[in-house]
Amino acid sequence: MGGGAVTLEWIESADRLSPWGEASVVVAGLGTSGFAAADGLWSLGAKVLVLDDADTAENAEKAGLLRRLDVEVRLGPGSTAALPEGTDLVVTSPGWRPTYPLLAQAAERGVPIWGEVELAWRMMHPDRVVPWLGVTGTNGKTTTVNMLESILSAEGLRTSAVGNVGRPIVEAVLDEIDYDVLAVELSSFQLHWTNSVTLHSAAVLNLHPDHLEWYAHTDDPMAAYRADKARIYERVTHACVYNVADPETERMVEEAEVTEGARAIGFTLGIPAMSMVGVVDDLLVDRAFIEQRRDSAMPLAQVADVHPLAPHNVENALAAAALARSFGVRPQSVAQGLRDLRLGDHRIQTVAEVDGVTYVDDSKATNPHAAASSMRAFDSIVWVAGGQAKGTTFDELVTTYRDRLRGAVLLGVDRAVIAEALAQHAPDVPVIMIDETETGAMESAVKAAAGLARPGDTVLLAPGCASKDMWSGYDARGADFAAAVTALTDES
Template identity: 70%
Template sequence: MGEWSMSVRDWLDGADRTSPWHEARVVVAGLGRSGFAAADALLEQRAHVRVFDEDDSEANREKKQLLELLDAEVTIGPGATATLPEDVDLVVTSPGWRPVAPLLAQAAARGIPVWGETELAWRFMHPDKVVPWLGATGTNGKTTTTQMLESMLLAAGLKVACVGNIGRPVLEAINDEVDYDVFAVELSSFQLHWSPSLELHSAAVLNLHDDHLEWYAHEADPFAAYAADKARIYHQVRHACVYNVADEATEKMVEEADVVDGARAIGFTLGIPGPSMVGVVDDLIVDRAFITQRQSSALELAKVADVVPNAPHNVENALAAAALARSFGVPAAAVAEGLQRLHLGGHRIETVATHDGITWVDDSKATNPHAANSSLRAFEKVVWIAGGQAKGVSFDDLVIAHAERLRGAVLLGVDRQVVADALARHAPHVPVILIDSGDTGAMVQAVAEAANLAQPGDTVLLAPGCASRDMWTGYDARGDDFAAAVRAGIPGTN
């Protein structure tokens, strides 16, 4: 790579914001929100920045103009990401990019480091803008847990930014004109994959189930690779590693983690907690982890009724958030207040309408089978609306677990047959209707078919178990269309 580039490599491994970035040539892969934030931050440090993205959209053209005004080189459009330039010291990737993407694969082959925006944010926070991170990951519940945690921290009077996979890049928060006390950080497996240096104050892995296996399809064991990336969140944790007592894989991650001396393993459970756990006793959320007399007593943090909705999986989210908050010194009263005043985003087990004894529930956020399992187990008799992008996972265990509660199933989306095949194998008695339409009008048909199947006392549940981008812009748009179709079909609800 030459003498100049070797000088950059000399400091890059230990780089922070004060390093001589004006010497570095950095490629940013992707021009989404995180990519734009990374490019902007690097340009502020006078790095030589080139950005590549295949999407020649109006939004990207606007970002291109802005970055070019700051002296970046931006290439967008088909073929833009095929070839990595020769003179590159670092690649910063958007989280969704797979390691086999040409720019990233070429970087790996040439020994060029690849970081994510989260890694860059961690580096740029040092040495003089350091804020403790409380992080959550897991197959399901990350966003809800992070929102609960943020609300608890705010109730304690702390200045907090909710960042990461939840939508706002960490780099944006670092550049705010606010001296934050703490960051509540949602971290996906993709972000953790590209972030080798994170050392969180406290971290939680909520659960571990098949998901995003298509992202790891190049690995010999995709699930093991996915789990290993989730486990990265515990690396060098300083205070508390929070795990799910009901999910042995998360406890094993803690046992195998390389943490700072003195860091504790803290379990959360829907049952009665042992010492060093938070759990549930007589409809109360209690702490036996962060109190002096934890061997013999427990401290009430909140009521289970403070968790809305208080379906079991959501209580687990609240327990994990409470453990993270308590690890940071948040008082018990703030845990309860945070839960009480929290209003979660829509499409999470949200009742849309009740009519003629039938309840219509939107859980479009259930984008994998484990999430769908959480909502299915909350109802006794269900007409299930499912399907979309299955992401390479199996629905067999889900159908086996809930076959007896299914009144019927209405399936739509590109991988509807994957769900239909699982139903045929394990619940042949369940009526199944396939919606062949490939546009968003399919939801109107699905709701009409579900109405024909449902009986008084039933719940019609949109819990797709699949991603949504085969037909919608996101799970929120899918949920909105479900709610609109329900209200249009029920007199007096428009």
């Protein structure tokens, strides 16, 4: 790679019109965001080197596409062991921890490290700027961003759901479409690698322990996780949306260095105070973005417009509505957008009813708080749970919802963590442990749950854990659950 011995001075304030032909940039990781980052940097004229230790068929295919653009790609073990001399900038995949050798070397040498999100932000400036409405939080991000995209579309705005939702932001920036606004999902990992992103409005939905293994190198992993989530509010220009039921999110707003004039907007399942959105009777209402907010509220939608209808999903809808209203979206578009939306699979999805028992797939509930949100929606539950706990605990969840548990069926590598919480806080709840480690374990788990369930019960797959111990992802786990339920219907 080329580049001088000293990092280029203009990199720190770089934008799309900077002299990128002078820059040697390393892209760390060839995942979805890495591929988009490499493509975007190539379009700017930078000299790009992509490094990834995984020489998979998928990576080889991406590498082939990039090499046709004269982008250098190195795959295979040891490819990321050392940062090449002359590197001016590193653009990292969001999952890479700061302690990863390549990134640690960059930090030691004073080489700037960005994520794909930061790169996308720079690529829009100074002449192609599109406002971002951002969402983060431990749970509910994807649902909220999808709701927001649907509401913005109902308003007639050109928009796209991007970021952690699956589509890289750089890809949208490179689109031929001139977007009016972007609905952006941001994970803590992505926020960690940002330093100049300035959102029009931003929401933190909630804050609970998750992904603490990523922060294991810090003195206080939870504090570090919180600090990265809070970065979304920095420099916000219009509205900082927080969860009234989660005071930590409001504290983040209070501590943030926002642009002068930005407002704090709460969302609540209760009757909203001034500068909040909330619920009155069967309506979602706005007391934040109307002139008469001191003594009245504007109806936005029916609670029944929210699908699937569960308390935490109403919260998601309120957050999405607040962000949309901060951008000037009309009330009728909020209602229409919520009605139009149909979420993807594995989010509180009813699979079937068998012998009076309802089977619900919420495989997307990959941490204890997400599982707790599911449990709020049902009265009598046989809980199917387990997988990779990621350093989290289940004591609070079990203590809160033990009276709703008919029984529990546990599987996966960290099933004992959940079993211990149940034994300590809900000793009367029957527990069945599935010791199989192949994906066929789900069929055994569903059969065991069916044996515990009674008519009127819900067998709820809300694992509270990640899925990669046994499945390729939460979607594959949910599909196996649905297949096992279907097998039950064939037998009944």
